Amino acid sequence: MKKKGLLIGFLVFSFLAVSPHLSLGQLKPGDPIVIGVPTALGSIEGRDGWMAIQMAIEEINAKGGVQVGPNKHLLKAYAIDTREHEPGIPVHDALTAAEKLILERKPHAIALGNFRSEVLLSTMDLISKYKLPYICSIAMTPLMQKKVTEEYDKYKYIFRNCLNAPYLSMYLSGVMGFIRKEFGFNRAYIITQDVLWAKGTGAGLEKWFKENDWEVIAFDTYATGSSDFSPSLIKVRAQKAQVIVPIFDMPQSGILLKQARAMQIPALIAGFISPIACENAWKVFEGEVEGMINMIYEVGPIPIKAVPKSVVFNQNYGKRWGEKARTELSGHGPGPSYDAIYILASAFERAKTVDPDAVVKAIEQTDMDGVIGRIRFGKDHQVIFGFNPKETAVGVGFQWKKPGERVVVFPEGFAEGKIDLPPYMKK
Helix, strand or coil, rough: CHHHHHHHHHHHHHHCCCCHHHHHHHCEEEEEEEEEEEEEEEECCHHHHHHHHHHHHHHHHCCCCCCEEEEECCEEEEEECCCCCCCCCCCCHHHHHHHHHHHHHCCCEEEEEECCCCHHHHHHHHHHCCCCCCCCCCCCCCCCCCCCCHHHHHHCCECCCCCCCCHHHHHHHHHHHHHHHHCCCCCCEEECCCCCCHHHHHHHHHHHHHHHCCCEEEEECCCCCCCCCCCHHHHHCCCCEEEEEEEEHHHHHHHHHHHHHCCCCCCEEEEEHHHCCCCCHHHHCCCCCCEEEEEEEECCCCCCCCHHHHHHHHHHHHHHHHHHHCCCCCCCCCHHHHHHHHHHHHCCCCCCCHHHHHHHHHHHEEEEEEEEEEEEEHHHHHHHHCCCCCCCCEEEEEEECCCCCEEEECCCCCCCCCCCCCCCCCC
16 A cells, blocks of 8 residues: 555655646745746847846836735846857757756746747747746747647647747848849849858748749858858849848857948848947947948837837846947847746736646737737747737848937838948949
8 A cells, every 4th residue: 555655645746746747736925937948048139138028027026926816926047158159059958958948947938939930830839848938039930820720739839929030021121122223233142151041031031022023043051150151242242133132040150241341242132141230230240231221120229219118128127237238239139038037927827726737828918018019829839920010010221320329211111211332332
């Protein structure tokens, strides 16, 4: 009988050990709500997203925490570096880091999450195993939505509140349409990083170009870590492309601008280069970013009056982390990461429990104004992006101009200036 009791006890313990959401069950008075943050902390997006999360948690805790049923609970977050932004890091290593965090910290939910789309798709099975509400704020593959839609019961715990690759294509195609209207250009050269989200974005844009009477001169890809883009730039000049469309998130991608400027390539550069989105990029690249039209995927790192919370976030980030950190804010991730904590806090309060299935239903019903605009999830668990912040989340296109300012040029409703062509490019 004693052995039977020990066996039952062992089985119960084992079950709870692999099911942290059940081992925590309902919160007891005084228990914190734990948020896990497994992400690429060495990337600028991961670093800034983690800092934004800490800021949101401090704000909520300063007001007493989150009301779950009859009690208030403070939020507590733990991060782990998945290193998935580093060249050559296997997907398995990132998954191991995430599972380590889950088993050791027993979070009630996950925020920020994966940097690389390939890792996100594999992580979805891990999240399904542990039944943890998960809001992704960096990885962009639309295959996430496909999996949620096709196997809802299995993957219903996964949400994304940042831009995805199709929405980036939507914004970039909007910029290209605007460029054509302004200058009559119709010859594009696409250059992307050889990773899933970048190639997917490039493919979507290539399709749009062909459907809208543009000529796509070429579509080149470069491995993560590449630092010489001159082969493509030589072809841009030789084949008289008018617009270069770069799509990169790696630190070395800023070299493309330096090379294009040194070679005086007569083409407008418009796309996304992650290290060029920060406010301090003008100083870092010694003004060689001038003229590029870059995307801020989600407002916040660049404040716009049409989204008041983006202005407040930008100011408060500087107060909390210092002006240097504010000027280093990446153009993708910080706003959604900050908003994710408020989304989760609201969901816990409305669900009146930390039960994952109840929290998922509450997240699905989210309708709030955030740093990135109006936040609502589609049936595929992707936040809806568009051009009106009163109805959707928004991103913007800006151009670098002297003496080092990011001037919003798209959407037209937010525009603060006109697009300037490079001095060595004839209209």
